[in-house]
Amino acid sequence: MKDKVATFAIAILIMLLFQAAYFTNFRFTCFGSNETIIVDGGSIQAAINNANEGDIIFVKAGNYSESIVVNKTVSIIGENAEKTIIDGNGIAEYIFHVIASNVIIENFTLRSTNPDPNSYSYAVGTYYVVNVTFKKLIITDVVIGFDIRSSNFTRIFGNQVEACKSWALRMREASCNNTVVDNLFENNPTAIYFADSKSKFSMIYHNSFINNSNNVVGYAVNYFDNGYPSGGNYWSNQTAPDLKCGSNQDEIGSDGILDESYLGWDRYPFAHPIAILEIPVSGEIFEVKVSTNSSINFCVFNPEERSLNLFLGGIAGTTGSCRISIPKELLSCDSLLQWNVTLSDSEHLTYLASEDEERTYLYFTYNQLNDVEIEIKGINAVPEFPHVFMLLVLSGVMFASCIFCFFKKRFLTEYT
Structure with a gap:
C-alpha cells in the first residue's frame, strides 16, 4: 500500500511539473562546464x-x-x-x-x-x-x-x-x-x-x-524597414509630413510614421527619434520602444494595475506626439479598443492602435507641458511572479501533503 501511495505522489509531482513547463514555456537547463571569468x-x-x-x-x-x-x-x-x-x-x-x-x-x-x-x-x-x-x-x-x-x-x-x-x-x-x-x-x-x-x-x-x-x-x-506597423528608421534630414496611416500611408490619420519613404529605401520612416525602454519583470527584460518629440524622463510599469506610465518633458504650449510599441507578453488587450490612455490622470487621449503577432502599436498626441505623465492601461499584464513559480509551489505543497498523509497512516497502523 505504501508503495502505491508514494508512486501516486511522485506521479502527481511529475504531472504538475510538466504542466508548469507546458503553460509557461519553462526550459529545463543542463548545466555544462562553462565558467565565468572575472576581469x-x-x-x-x-x-x-x-x-x-x-x-x-x-x-x-x-x-x-x-x-x-x-x-x-x-x-x-x-x-x-x-x-x-x-x-x-x-x-x-x-x-x-x-x-x-x-x-x-x-x-x-x-x-x-x-x-x-x-x-x-x-x-x-x-x-x-x-x-x-x-x-x-x-x-x-x-x-x-x-x-x-x-x-x-x-x-x-x-x-x-x-x-x-x-x-x-x-x-x-x-x-x-x-x-x-x-x-x-x-x-x-x-x-x-x-x-x-x-x-x-x-x-x-x-x-x-x-x-x-x-x-x-x-x-x-x-x-531598411521591418514592414508595417513595425516601421523603419528615424532620419533627421527627412522632412515629409505625417497626415496618413496604414501600410500604404493612404488612410486618414497620423500614426507617427512619415507619409513618404526615405530615398525609396525606407518605406516607413519614423517621425521622431526612437528610444528603447527596458522593463525588468521577474528576471526577464521587456523592451518598449518609444518614438516621441518629448524627452523621456523615466517610465514605470505596474503589473498589478496593468499600466505603463511615461513621464515626459517638453516645451509647454506645444503639441506632443508619441508612437509606442509594447510587447504583448508585457501588456496587452483582447481588443485594440480596450486600451485606455490618459494624460496626467485626467484627460483621456484618443489613440490610433495597430498590432502584429508580438506587439501592439499606439499613437497619440497631447498638449505638452513642462512635465507630463501619460498612463497606458491594458487588460492583461505579465505577472510579477511567473506562473511556473506558483505551479511549482503548488506542486511542492501537494507532494508534501501526500507524504504527510502516508506517514500519518503508517504511524497509526503501526502504533494503534
Missing part, C-alpha cells in the same frame, strides 16, 4: 587566452587600454556600458578584432583609436565569422565604429556610434544577412557604408540617424 582591472586578452570555448568573461567597471583579439567562442560582458571603458589612447589599430564565430560582446565604451583616416582603425571588427553579436556598446572618436568583413548573420543591437572619422558601420567583402537594430548613429561623416555590391540582404530598422553628413552610402540590396 577586475587586469588584462581582457589574458582572460580570453585562459578561457575555454563557451566561457563568459565578465569585465568589472574601470578603465582598460588594450587591443583584443577574440579567437574563441566566448561572451565578453562589461559591468556597465558607461563605466567599463576600453581606450585605444590614440594609437590602437583596433580595440576588438573578432575571428571566432558565435561571440557576444556587450556593455562597453570603446574610444580613441588611431585618428588617421588612412589607418582605417576600428573599435570592433570581424573577419570570416558568423553569428557574432555586438550589443550596448558606446563607440566614439574612432575612424570606423564597426568593420564587418566577410561576415554573415552579425547582430548589431542597441549601440551608440558617434563622431567617427569615416564610417560608423562598414560592411565589405560579401558581408550578408546581418541585422542592425535599435542603434543610434550620430554626427558621423557616413553612418553606414556598403563597400561592395555583394554585401547585401541585411535588415536595418528601428535605428536613429541623426546629423550624419551621409546616412547611407552604397547600392547593395539591403532592407
